[in-house]
Amino acid sequence: xxxxxxxxxxxxxxxxxxxxxxxxxxxxxxxxxxxxxxxxxxxxxxxxxxxxxxxxxxxxxxxxxxxxxxxxxxxxxxxxxxxxxxxxxxxxxxxxxxxxxxxxxxxxxxxxxxxxxxxxxxxxxxxxxxxxxxxxxxxxxxxxxxxxxxxxxxxxxxxxxxxxxxxxxxxxxxxxxxxxxxxxxxxxxxxxxxxxxxxxxxxxxxxxxxxxxxxxxxxxxxxxxxxxxxxxxxxxxxxxxxxxxxxxxxxxxxxxxxxxxxxxxxxxxxxxxxxxxxxxxxxxxxxxxxxxxxxxxxxxxxxxxxxxxxxxxxxxxxxxxxxxxxxxxxxxxxxxxxxxxxxxxxxxxxxxxxxxxxxxxxxxxxxxxxxxxxxxxxxxxxxxxxxxxxxxxxxxxxxxxxxxxxxxxxxxxxxxxxxxxxxxxxxxxxxxxxxxxxxxxxxxxxxxxxxxxxxxx
Numbered sequence: 001x002x003x004x005x006x007x008x009x010x011x012x013x014x015x016x017x018x019x020x021x022x023x024x025x026x027x028x029x030x031x032x033x034x035x036x037x038x039x040x041x042x043x044x045x046x047x048x049x050x051x052x053x054x055x056x057x058x059x060x061x062x063x064x065x066x067x068x069x070x071x072x073x074x075x076x077x078x079x080x081x082x083x084x085x086x087x088x089x090x091x092x093x094x095x096x097x098x099x100x101x102x103x104x105x106x107x108x109x110x111x112x113x114x115x116x117x118x119x120x121x122x123x124x125x126x127x128x129x130x131x132x133x134x135x136x137x138x139x140x141x142x143x144x145x146x147x148x149x150x151x152x153x154x155x156x157x158x159x160x161x162x163x164x165x166x167x168x169x170x171x172x173x174x175x176x177x178x179x180x181x182x183x184x185x186x187x188x189x190x191x192x193x194x195x196x197x198x199x200x201x202x203x204x205x206x207x208x209x210x211x212x213x214x215x216x217x218x219x220x221x222x223x224x225x226x227x228x229x230x231x232x233x234x235x236x237x238x239x240x241x242x243x244x245x246x247x248x249x250x251x252x253x254x255x256x257x258x259x260x261x262x263x264x265x266x267x268x269x270x271x272x273x274x275x276x277x278x279x280x281x282x283x284x285x286x287x288x289x290x291x292x293x294x295x296x297x298x299x300x301x302x303x304x305x306x307x308x309x310x311x312x313x314x315x316x317x318x319x320x321x322x323x324x325x326x327x328x329x330x331x332x333x334x335x336x337x338x339x340x341x342x343x344x345x346x347x348x349x350x351x352x353x354x355x356x357x358x359x360x361x362x363x364x365x366x367x368x369x370x371x372x373x374x375x376x377x378x379x380x381x382x383x384x385x386x387x388x389x390x391x392x393x394x395x396x397x398x399x400x401x402x403x404x405x406x407x408x409x410x411x412x413x414x415x416x417x418x419x420x421x422x423x424x425x426x427x428x429x430x431x432x433x434x435x436x437x438x439x440x441x442x443x444x445x446x447x448x449x450x451x452x453x454x455x456x457x
Contacts, residue, residue: 041174045181058188061263079151080242084234089224103214108222113148129264139192146199153206173202237398244405248412248427279371286340286379293332301325340376374428384438404434
């Protein structure tokens, strides 16, 4: 991913008034990509649909169906397991000058995600939507597969030099979804197929950019998924982290006191959904900072450190580059917390107006305040995890992700039992615990980096 960091740095060297805004704008889209943009598109579709068809429209059912599809495709089943091992395998190919294997490995990842997705999701959706038509079920399955393709493609496409094309692909595809929904949004089936169409367009554009970037003499390879090549610690870490990120929502959806049925066997929570959605939107600035600092500043210092180690640099030089990495980590975390703190203060001051505009009871403003702190801690925790992955500390990262999943599960249940005043504290406190633990871990790892680099290799 360092390549895209260097490309973004070139924009800053243009020394124009909007250079900084462009850099962080690209970083925000490349880092959060389809996750945030798709959620924004869903919200816009909702506003437009209600304006066109009134409050009795199918909008909310569509939003719930797509939210579950995003959760299943991007996190819990497919990408949660494949994302980190696939990324690491691609990095290994680049390091070993085997770039001709990247494209067939990409097609292999798509094939595996679609095969596993069909096997798992088809009976699940038939059971969940047992009262819906075949057209509806086919639409949600197709949307799920399209999202799987988008997320696998985004992993690779975000690192390409065609970052302008990647950003434009996201914006055009989801703008297409919003535009079509204006004219053909009078049923939940039409809305689902519209979302499927937009994501299919996005998938085709991203695939075209990837094919354009890599050459290969073979079509498909699944070597990275074979037992001898598959990074199981990374797979468990990715699955655990994504389960941890979604488990509080799932608990609120299906707990008798906070959730209710919307369509088929899918539930939602009127108490929790909108505040957590707003909290996640608030972290876009922090995501942009994290992406740029990691893929530009830290990647450069990382490369200098290990380049010096491989090329026989002096101990003084090696330690200098190690200290530079430490300073980048400190500065990045400080900048994330500082900028996000300013954003959170603005949200606190404007929350009453936002809730009034969205017609949300002001009773839930306190929950929003708790969740925006939790979302800020989640970005900071994710930043530390990314550093650990860079340093190849796979096992410790895996245990931190498992701890996040377990603590969020337990504390969310406890918070619900304690009553509405404690809603959201399970999510936020769990992240406070694992983020604090991750800081202790990364400090220890950086202190021991020289020793482990030379003595344990």
